[in-house]
Structures are given as structure tokens and as C-alpha cells.
Amino acid sequence: MDKIEHIGIAVRDLEKSNDLYAKLLGKSHYKMEEVLSEGVRTSFFEVGPNKIELLEATSVESPIAGFLDKKGEGIHHIAFAVDDIVAEMKRLESEGFKLLNKEPKLGADNKLVAFVHPKTAGGVLVELCQERK
Ligand SMILES: C[C@@H](C(=O)O)C(=O)SCCNC(=O)CCNC(=O)[C@H](O)C(C)(C)COP(=O)(O)OP(=O)(O)OC[C@H]1O[C@@H](n2cnc3c(N)ncnc32)[C@H](O)[C@@H]1OP(=O)(O)O
Numbered sequence: 097m098d099k100i101e102h103i104g105i106a107v108r109d110l111e112k113s114n115d116l117y118a119k120l121l122g123k124s125h126y127k128m129e130e131v132l133s134e135g136v137r138t139s140f141f142e143v144g145p146n147k148i149e150l151l152e153a154t155s156v157e158s159p160i161a162g163f164l165d166k167k168g169e170g171i172h173h174i175a176f177a178v179d180d181i182v183a184e185m186k187r188l189e190s191e192g193f194k195l196l197n198k199e200p201k202l203g204a205d206n207k208l209v210a211f212v213h214p215k216t217a218g219g220v221l222v223e224l225c226q227e228r229k
């Protein structure tokens with residue numbers, strides 16, 4: 097795996113959190129994007145070579161809605177950039193990690209993504225992220 101691509105943070109109100117993180121980081125978000133398949137509205141902040149991804153739920157079935165109910169606002173996942181997502185999914189599976197999707201799916205930023213179950217990754221929801229080639 098390469099660098100940390102982004103850290104995903106679950107928030108209840110994206111507009112309010114955009115203001116909060118703009119104050120915290122000293123700069124505004126550079127884009128917002130809705131990812132229908134994941135039931136989220138996102139906004140992105142650049143922090144050096146990494147990003148902060150704020151996530152608001154767009155439906156009650158969204159993983160973010162469930163997370164907010166159980167744990168409240170806060171860090172939801174860590175995303176790592178990978179060069180070959182299919183190879184990395186196979187490698188992790190052979191190491192005993194449980195992948196939450198069988199095939200890569202389209203995430204934000206036109207990237208291919210896959211998730212590793214937090215119960216098999218020390219309590220951390222891990223996202224793999226590959227630039228589309
Ligand atoms: C846009 C895209 C992108 O970047 O491109 C994104 O990031 S989309 C980001 C949103 N999409 C996703 O998160 C997709 C992958 N996530 C999922 O499939 C789900 O959220 C699961 C991680 C499988 C959890 O769903 P499930 O229905 O099992 O919820 P649950 O509340 O019953 O959780 C089962 C157990 O996992 C724990 N758990 C749940 N979510 C967690 C998280 N984010 N970090 C750490 N632990 C977590 C719960 O506390 C619980 O533990 P206990 O049993 O001990 O109570």
C-alpha cells in the first residue's frame with residue numbers, strides 16, 4: 097500500500113462541518129461530491145499529500161447513518177492509495193482479512209474503492225483506493 101489517500105470523517109451536517117474544518121485547517125474544502133451508491137454526500141479538504149473526506153448520510157440505509165447512530169461524529173475510515181486494487185484485495189484476503197465487496201466499486205473522485213471489515217482490521221474500517229487507469 098502507498099500513502100494514506102484520505103481520512104473519512106462522519107458528520108451530521110456537512111455545511112456546518114465544512115465551516116468547522118475550514119477553521120481548523122485554515123482553508124476551505126475544494127470540492128463536494130455525492131456518491132449515490134454509498135448513500136453519502138462528501139466534501140474534500142487538501143492537507144499536504146493527503147485529504148480529509150467529510151461524509152454526511154443521504155439516506156437511513158447509508159453506512160454513515162448507522163455509524164452516527166452508534167458512535168456519533170468522528171473518524172469513520174482510513175483510505176490507502178494502492179496501485180493495483182484487485183491484486184491488493186487478493187493479497188489481503190489471503191492474509192485473512194474480510195473484504196466487504198467482491199469487486200472494486202466506483203467511489204468519490206472517479207476512483208475504484210474497496211473496503212475491509214473493521215472486525216478483521218483491528219477495529220479500523222480500511223478503504224483501498226485506486227486511480228482509474
Ligand atoms: C465515497 C467513498 C470514497 O471515499 O470514495 C467512501 O468513503 S464511502 C464510506 C461509506 N461506505 C462504507 O462505509 C462502506 C463499507 N462499510 C460497510 O459495509 C459497513 O458500514 C460495515 C463496516 C460492514 C458496518 O456495517 P454493519 O451493518 O455491520 O454495522 P454495525 O453497526 O452492525 O457494525 C458491526 C460492527 O462493526 C463496527 N463498525 C461499524 N462501522 C465501523 C467503522 N466505520 N469503524 C470501526 N468499526 C465499525 C460496529 O461498531 C460493530 O461492532 P460491534 O459488533 O463491536 O458493536
Ligand SMILES: [Co+2]
Pocket residue numbers: 102104149173175223
Ligand atoms: Co472514503
